[in-house]
Amino acid sequence: MMKEIIKVALLQTKSSDSIEENEKKTIEFIKEAKSKGANIVSTKELFKTKYFPQIESWDYFKFAESIDKNSQTIKKYQDIAKQLNIVLILSFFEKRADGIYHNTAVVIDADGNYLGKYRKMHIPDDPHFYEKFYFTPGDTGYRVFNTKFGKIGVLICWDQWFPEAARITAMKGAKIIFYPTAIGWLPSEKSLYGDSQYNAWETIQRSHAVANGIYIASINRVGFEESPDGDEGIEFWGKSFVSNPYGEVINQASQDKEEILITDIDLSVIDETRITWPFFRDRRIDSYKDIEKRWLEDE
Numbered sequence: 001m002m003k004e005i006i007k008v009a010l011l012q013t014k015s016s017d018s019i020e021e022n023e024k025k026t027i028e029f030i031k032e033a034k035s036k037g038a039n040i041v042s043t044k045e046l047f048k049t050k051y052f053p054q055i056e057s058w059d060y061f062k063f064a065e066s067i068d069k070n071s072q073t074i075k076k077y078q079d080i081a082k083q084l085n086i087v088l089i090l091s092f093f094e095k096r097a098d099g100i101y102h103n104t105a106v107v108i109d110a111d112g113n114y115l116g117k118y119r120k121m122h123i124p125d126d127p128h129f130y131e132k133f134y135f136t137p138g139d140t141g142y143r144v145f146n147t148k149f150g151k152i153g154v155l156i157c158w159d160q161w162f163p164e165a166a167r168i169t170a171m172k173g174a175k176i177i178f179y180p181t182a183i184g185w186l187p188s189e190k191s192l193y194g195d196s197q198y199n200a201w202e203t204i205q206r207s208h209a210v211a212n213g214i215y216i217a218s219i220n221r222v223g224f225e226e227s228p229d230g231d232e233g234i235e236f237w238g239k240s241f242v243s244n245p246y247g248e249v250i251n252q253a254s255q256d257k258e259e260i261l262i263t264d265i266d267l268s269v270i271d272e273t274r275i276t277w278p279f280f281r282d283r284r285i286d287s288y289k290d291i292e293k294r295w296l297e298d299e
Contacts, residue, residue: 004266013025040089040147044182067095089152119136120155123137163211177215177217179216209246213245214245215242
């Protein structure tokens with residue numbers, strides 16, 4: 001079978017208090033990724049700011065912006081994508097309307113064409129991850145974007161724990177699912193739970209790769225970010241990675257450094273894998289109706 005190789009680049013970066021500095025660095029990293037042969041480049045979750053949902057504060061709604069094909073932000077990245085002939089996946093804090101805000105990823109094709117957006121469906125509400133205060137659950141459905149370099153899906157962070165999201169995205173034709181992410185350890189938990197938390201994060205995503213016969217690309221932020229209220233903070237654990245359809249981690253970034261993780265992906269492996277492990281062929285779709293229920297009570 002003839003190989004179908006593309007290069008993906010995951011931008012694992014730290015964030016400062018300056019939106020301008022964060023954006024400037026991201027653009028520099030995009031250009032460097034192109035110089036190394038990248039075809040598709042993805043940022044981490046909410047790349048323009050620090051991870052502000054550590055606390056609930058009305059002040060942080062000022063970070064949100066209009067995200068559509070007519071916005072200045074999108075036009076800027078359309079120009080970059082067209083100039084460099086690369087696909088861009090960008091994660092933003094979107095203001096949709098007064099009082100309605102989303103955690104949103106945008107895909108721009110290599111010719112500069114705006115392909116659309118995906119709004120994060122699963123919204124967490126945990127200590128230092130108070131996203132329900134800021135983000136309305138997404139209503140775009142699970143989307144696949146037909147780019148110059150293949151069909152890709154984009155899910156965001158907390159979505160990565162839900163096999164249903166990965167399954168539907170794969171069933172719509174995605175060959176790679178990108179997960180812009182912001183996840184790390186709370187200092188008080190790291191010594192006791194740190195290894196287990198990280199292992200769970202990597203394992204669940206690798207399992208999506210196996211169950212769906214696709215590539216998974218997870219892009220995390222890195223570095224310690226203090227909490228604005230002085231309590232704890234988060235040590236983002238980096239370790240952005242790419243998994244092949246067999247669930248093998250074929251490339252991974254460090255735990256503590258900013259990096260551009262460049263990985264060769266052979267899309268022809270997907271058909272080969274699905275022939276060998278025909279999970280889609282053997283699905284018993286007639287038996288899955290209960291999955292639409294919240295919980296199943298004992299009869």
